Amino acid sequence: MHKDNTIIICRCExxxxxxxxxxxxxxxxxxxxxxxxxxxxxxxCGGRTCRPILDRVIEDFIPNTTADAIPLKYxxxxxxxxxxxxxxxxx
Amino acid sequence: MSEILIIGAGPAGLSGAIACAQHGLKxxxxxxxxxxxGRLLGQLHQEPSGEWWNGMKEAEKLINETKTLPIDIRxxxxxxxxxxxxxxxxxxxxxxxxxxxxxxxxxGAAEYAIPVPGWTLPGVMSIGASQVMTNVHRVQVGKKxxxxxxxxxxxxxxxxxxxxxxxxxxxxxPAESPISKKESNPEEVLKILTEAGxxxxxxxxxxxxxLMKIDSLRRxxxxxxxxxxxxINGTPLQLKKAAxxxxxxxxxxxxxxxxxxxxxxxxxxxEKLYEADFVCIAGGLYPLAELAAVAGCPFKYIPQLGxxxxxxxxNMETPIPGMFVAGNITGIESGKIAMAQGTxxxxxxxxxxxxxxxxxxxxxxxxxxxxEVRTKSPIQFIPEIAEGRLAMERVWxxxxxxGELERVIF
Numbered sequence: 079m080h081k082d083n084t085i086i087i088c089r090c091e092x093x094x095x096x097x098x099x100x101x102x103x104x105x106x107x108x109x110x111x112x113x114x115x116x117x118x119x120x121x122x123c124g125g126r127t128c129r130p131i132l133d134r135v136i137e138d139f140i141p142n143t144t145a146d147a148i149p150l151k152y153x154x155x156x157x158x159x160x161x162x163x164x165x166x167x168x169x
Numbered sequence: 170m171s172e173i174l175i176i177g178a179g180p181a182g183l184s185g186a187i188a189c190a191q192h193g194l195k196x197x198x199x200x201x202x203x204x205x206x207g208r209l210l211g212q213l214h215q216e217p218s219g220e221w222w223n224g225m226k227e228a229e230k231l232i233n234e235t236k237t238l239p240i241d242i243r244x245x246x247x248x249x250x251x252x253x254x255x256x257x258x259x260x261x262x263x264x265x266x267x268x269x270x271x272x273x274x275x276x277g278a279a280e281y282a283i284p285v286p287g288w289t290l291p292g293v294m295s296i297g298a299s300q301v302m303t304n305v306h307r308v309q310v311g312k313k314x315x316x317x318x319x320x321x322x323x324x325x326x327x328x329x330x331x332x333x334x335x336x337x338x339x340x341x342x343p344a345e346s347p348i349s350k351k352e353s354n355p356e357e358v359l360k361i362l363t364e365a366g367x368x369x370x371x372x373x374x375x376x377x378x379x380l381m382k383i384d385s386l387r388r389x390x391x392x393x394x395x396x397x398x399x400x401i402n403g404t405p406l407q408l409k410k411a412a413x414x415x416x417x418x419x420x421x422x423x424x425x426x427x428x429x430x431x432x433x434x435x436x437x438x439x440e441k442l443y444e445a446d447f448v449c450i451a452g453g454l455y456p457l458a459e460l461a462a463v464a465g466c467p468f469k470y471i472p473q474l475g476x477x478x479x480x481x482x483x484n485m486e487t488p489i490p491g492m493f494v495a496g497n498i499t500g501i502e503s504g505k506i507a508m509a510q511g512t513x514x515x516x517x518x519x520x521x522x523x524x525x526x527x528x529x530x531x532x533x534x535x536x537x538x539x540x541e542v543r544t545k546s547p548i549q550f551i552p553e554i555a556e557g558r559l560a561m562e563r564v565w566x567x568x569x570x571x572g573e574l575e576r577v578i579f
Binding site: 084085086087089095126127128130131134135138145146147148151152153154155156157159163164 | 201247248249250251261263279281282284285286288289346347348455459460462463467468469470476477
């Protein structure tokens, strides 16, 4: 591990481990808040690459993440789609 | 409108389709990939019996069978949302909305990534991606590769890459970090490898795997583990080397490795750069359950099944009315198990729509078949899989006893 923790966790939004760590420390936030503040897991791939890592990291930073609930809620759309497709105009 | 919509045309989805179409149900299968078969398409290995498992041929067999039945397979269709209104499921895709009273989610698994500094460079991929490139698309991944991560999936695919003439220089562990835990610890890794059966990387581990389950012997084996690694068909497995960083200007040019002790601690001053033009990261698999989550299915965290898994019965039904699951979404196992589970799910759906004694008999046989295949299975991606299955059965029982499970809100 790099000493400066500049390793990228979320590739799409280029969020580093240290950004996640500092944000969690500063705001003492929930998993969802951490995601919204840093945009980790909110990029084009919809978190398909980094979600499990984020879950792990979040468990380290934020205690009491309940075991059975998925730490970060899944919400539609779970695939990248155009506004047209979602809106029904299907251009 | 079809009577059942199946999401995923892999071993579980195809087998499920065949089982319920044989009882007259009209089936539509949708899949994101350009052709049906799922992960079967990449599989090629020799079983301990000497027989070859050719996934592409197995997929072909299943697809040919679907052609004789009322089954419509649609490829290149991605699902982005799923909802239930009244008695029907509405499945939203890039090709419009599909409606159906029953839905079988057979979306398989996804790969765990292990972030390593430099893993965003072109030329770094998951081990599964190298399998798809090699066995499905027939594209040469590169000339000189390094695999980071030593697990059953890595060795299965290493074997396939070797058969295709793809040069893998070495298999190493990821360096210890807050993100990589067990997979950076040589002792933990060796423990998992002793469970790898015939895929174990050497005769010593294979034949000695019973002995290696003894902690002290395992520790000794690690102590004397050859510095240059243990050869697997010519590729050294280096349990005492860890990847510190993947380096390169515009693309992968090499990997910085360091020597580690049995606990994964880096021995300072041992860093050295090894040339490579591609890197495969092997972090293992987890159930891809996003659609079940969006549909509101409750989950259970069972590490012995690979992570968060939608709650389901032995019959593959979920607490959500009309929603069934099968294959790796229920736990990480081989394609053969996925096929057997798919058959169970298909028959359970047939039962739900037209209960009769004949289907029930077939269902009971199909359930037995799952157990049989599991017992006979030469390898397990997760050694404690049977415990995981049992844990889920208990969860289902408990939830059923809570009452009102019968087709009501969970």
